[in-house]
Amino acid sequence: MKRIGLFLGCNIPLRRPDIEYSMRYVLNELGVEIVELDGATCCPAFGTMPSIDLVGWCAGSAWNMAIAEEKGVDMITGCGSCYGSLNEARYHMEKHPEIKEKVNEILGKVGKKYKGVVKIWNFYNYIYEEIGIEEVKKKVKYPLNDIICGTHVGCHNLWPSKAYSTNDDNVFKPTRIKEICEAVGGKAPWYSTILDCCGMGALGSLAKEKSWALWRRKVNKMIEEINPELFVTGCSSCLLRYDNDQALMKKEGLIDFEIPAVHIAQLLALVMGAEPEKAVGLAEVPIDGIITKIKGGK
Amino acid sequence: MEFGRETNVIKLDEEFFKEFETELQEAGMSINDLRSCIQCGKCAGTCPMALAGLEFFIKKIVHAATLGLKEIFLDDSSVWGCQSCNRCVEICPMEIKPYELIQAIRRVSFREYAMPSNTIDGLQNYYKLGHAVVVKGYENRRKKVGLPELPPTTLGNKEMRKKFQEMLKNTVLAEVAPFPLD
Numbered sequence: 386m387k388r389i390g391l392f393l394g395c396n397i398p399l400r401r402p403d404i405e406y407s408m409r410y411v412l413n414e415l416g417v418e419i420v421e422l423d424g425a426t427c428c429p430a431f432g433t434m435p436s437i438d439l440v441g442w443c444a445g446s447a448w449n450m451a452i453a454e455e456k457g458v459d460m461i462t463g464c465g466s467c468y469g470s471l472n473e474a475r476y477h478m479e480k481h482p483e484i485k486e487k488v489n490e491i492l493g494k495v496g497k498k499y500k501g502v503v504k505i506w507n508f509y510n511y512i513y514e515e516i517g518i519e520e521v522k523k524k525v526k527y528p529l530n531d532i533i534c535g536t537h538v539g540c541h542n543l544w545p546s547k548a549y550s551t552n553d554d555n556v557f558k559p560t561r562i563k564e565i566c567e568a569v570g571g572k573a574p575w576y577s578t579i580l581d582c583c584g585m586g587a588l589g590s591l592a593k594e595k596s597w598a599l600w601r602r603k604v605n606k607m608i609e610e611i612n613p614e615l616f617v618t619g620c621s622s623c624l625l626r627y628d629n630d631q632a633l634m635k636k637e638g639l640i641d642f643e644i645p646a647v648h649i650a651q652l653l654a655l656v657m658g659a660e661p662e663k664a665v666g667l668a669e670v671p672i673d674g675i676i677t678k679i680k681g682g683k
Numbered sequence: 684m685e686f687g688r689e690t691n692v693i694k695l696d697e698e699f700f701k702e703f704e705t706e707l708q709e710a711g712m713s714i715n716d717l718r719s720c721i722q723c724g725k726c727a728g729t730c731p732m733a734l735a736g737l738e739f740f741i742k743k744i745v746h747a748a749t750l751g752l753k754e755i756f757l758d759d760s761s762v763w764g765c766q767s768c769n770r771c772v773e774i775c776p777m778e779i780k781p782y783e784l785i786q787a788i789r790r791v792s793f794r795e796y797a798m799p800s801n802t803i804d805g806l807q808n809y810y811k812l813g814h815a816v817v818v819k820g821y822e823n824r825r826k827k828v829g830l831p832e833l834p835p836t837t838l839g840n841k842e843m844r845k846k847f848q849e850m851l852k853n854t855v856l857a858e859v860a861p862f863p864l865d
């Protein structure tokens with residue numbers, strides 16, 4: 386039986402635990418044993434330790450990775466920022482043994498050690514590579530019935546590719562999320578702004594209007610070109626933008642569309658038969674129409 | 684001077700660059716790498732900040748850093764708005780890793796107290812709870828979707844939270860945190 390350490394981060398367990406529920410549901414369905422990473426923390430987020438100190442950042446990430454190493458498992462995350470921060474820290478320590486040494490001095494003070502053997506997966510790469518699309522297909526109870534998915538992979542899932550041990554073949558032309566959507570019965574056409582940023586990073590907290598406009602620019606184009614019925618993201622931060630912020634923009638009269646959004650883990654949970662109240666229970670843009678369409682036309 | 688008057692020019696001697704360069708180097712940016720920038724502008728072309736209205740954002744930053752213009756960064760907080768997306772790192776033909784320069788500039792600026800307030804909030808949450816981002820009402824949200832109120836992270840594990848804080852006290856946070864570590 387496959388085992389994997391579930392790295393939660395902050396936004397998934399605290400803001401959108403419906404993604405956490407979905408990740409657990411899907412991994413269970415696929416026969417993967419989930420190992421809890423007791424005492425794990427924030428990755429740490431790019432605006433915190435990584436912006437203060439290189440060794441401090443690596444120590445913070447190594448704290449989390451050491452927990453997985455103690456349990457003898459690799460880690461999986463549904464958050465692009467966690468995926469980026471952990472992998473980049475890992476990469477820095479691999480390239481610069483003197484950083485790793487300093488980190489282990491710091492961890493050693495509390496009886497911990499980072500070996501550097503753990504691999505950090507993001508959710509969809511784990512599904513794609515470790516499980517395989519054929520296995521996923523076998524578990525589909527409610528196929529997507531040709532629902533048009535507007536896919537958004539998320540910056541950190543792709544770049545910097547050097548820091549990642551697994552990735553799309555062409556990191557400027559990603560297909561893995563598209564392939565997963567199509568394997569479960571959806572359509573996921575290409576559109577011209579597909580690689581654009583959702584704007585959810587630091588810009589979101591420093592200049593909200595600018596960052597919202599960035600998202601609208603991308604999405605207006607997407608709607609014009611492919612008219613999606615559902616947004617599907619590979620990253621939890623992007624989902625906050627596509628769902629929670631979309632709902633706010635609608636309220637403020639900044640947009641005139643209403644398109645439900647899910648994280649790829651939520652999409653898989655739904656097609657595998659999870660209760661919508663749990664798998665997408667915290668969605669803010671109304672999602673009932675999609676649920677009906679998925680469940681209705683088996 | 685040859686023409687009998689002083690001209691205002693930047694003093695392009697080694698000293699002028701040195702201080703900032705040393706600081707950046709100590710903050711994790713390789714100055715050798717930085718110096719190989721050919722100002723091609725690819726980083727700026729791929730940077731989402733351009734679409735948000737900050738044209739040539741990262742190229743200007745790389746340029747200003749190679750000129751040693753530290754003051755610019757202390758007066759202007761835009762390095763803190765970078766999305767950390769790493770498009771620039773992926774695309775740079777000279778492998779300069781412009782995003783790592785942004786991080787290094789942030790690290791230098793932080794030590795001069797030039798940072799936005801949400802950085803401090805995030806850092807403080809990170810130290811106190813182990814989570815930089817804690818949005819109120821999480822217990823109810825978790826319950827609603829059938830999960831235990833507390834996650835198995837340091838939020839739900841006091842013993843590990845203490846240990847984590849002890850660990851952080853051995854990092855540079857002990858010297859530079861703008862809040863008490865206790």
Ligand code: SF4
Pocket residue numbers: 719720721722723724725726727742745774775776777778779781
């Ligand atoms: S892409 Fe690299 S070489 Fe080109 S301007 Fe940017 S930092 Fe300099």
Ligand code: SF4
Pocket residue numbers: 726729730731732740741765766767768769770771772781782785
């Ligand atoms: S990491 Fe920052 S500077 Fe580089 S492309 Fe992304 S937003 Fe621009």
